Amino acid sequence: MSADFKPELVALDIDGTLLDPETDTISAAVKDAVRRAAEGGAQLVVATGRTFLGTVPVLDELGLTSGFALCSNGAVLVDVARREPVSVASFDATPVLRTLREHLPGSIYAAEDVGVGNLVSAPFDPEKLHGPQRLTPLDELTAAPVPRLIAEWTGRDPAELATTLADVRLPQCAITVDTYEPWVTVVPEGLSKGAALEKLRTELGIAPDRTFAAGDGTNDFEMLSWAARGVAMGQAPLDLRAAADATIGTVADDGLAVELNRLFT
Known part of the structure; x- marks a missing residue:
């Protein structure tokens, strides 16, 4: 990476970044x-596993008024100016739900x-699952x-969850096991933050060597590999840090701020 590298597309994870x-x-x-x-001319894209409803307050807090956000690991593209989803990818989750219930009792x-x-x-912890929750029978949960x-x-450990699902194949979907919580996130097949960002990059006409991404979780592997410069937060898992172009400071130490200020002096 050249010393004068200045990205034109900057993709940023939310939680932990x-x-x-x-x-x-x-x-x-x-x-x-x-x-x-943003003032330096970069196209900022918030790329997160959060839902649309969980992302909007972050856009508000950052003061972003233009561009795009990628929610639900790339399944939902949001127009930041209008605060509205402009495209949604979906899948039939019924067979996925059936398989997960077999392997993850409780x-x-x-x-x-x-x-x-x-x-x-x-009911989920409202701090983890953003927006209203509507109790629904399991057989109706994935009717659409x-x-x-x-x-x-x-009550389980994320490592145990990852081991349990290591050899499980789920149809027509992509899955991510959370780094910090015993969560599995399932989105349509072929989707990831990286895949969604590549599609957006092409549509915006930005050169591949002018892209930057920062993240800290297992759902950030593809995004960091996609970017011309992909950096892992200091507290990220070792395998993500090993795969990244560089490791920056932790979120507690404002590692992202230090990196962005270096790129946009």
């Missing part, structure tokens, strides 16, 4: 750095209803195609 999960806040330093990048499930909330088999299905293996 922009926002410190320990304090549930975005620091002033990060907000200032994001604003500086799990609870949530199917995203874009812009409305989530259909849930049992969904953009995102969540399984929470309550």
Whole structure:
């Protein structure tokens, strides 16, 4: 990477990258750095596993008024200016739900209803699952195609969840096991933050070597590989840090702010 590298497309994860999960806040330093990048001409894209409803408050806090956001690991594209989804990819989650129930006894499930909330088999922690929750019988949870299905293996360890699903094949979908919580996120096959960003990059006419991404979770592998410069947060899992072009400071140390300020002086 040349010393004068200045990205034109900047993709940023939310939880653990922009926002410190320990304090549930975005620091002033990060907000200032994001604003500086936008003023420097970069196309900012918030790329997150969060739903549309969980992403909008972050867009508001950052003061973003244009561009796009990618929610639900790329399944939902949002027009930031209008605060509206402009495209939604969905899939038949019925066979996926059946398979997960076989391997994860005692799990609870949530199917995203874009812009409305989530259909849930049992109540989720409202701090983890953003937006209204509507209790729904399991056999009705996936009656219609969904953009995102969540399984929470309550009381289990994320490592145990990853091991349990390591050899499980789920039809017509892509899955991610959360780094910090016993969660599985399921989206349509072929979708990831990286795939969605590549489609957006092409549509915007931005050169591949002018892309930057920062993230900290297992759903960020494809995004960091996609970017000309992909950086992992300091607290990210070791395998993500090993796969990234560089490791920056932790979210608690405003690692993203330091990196953006270096790129957009």
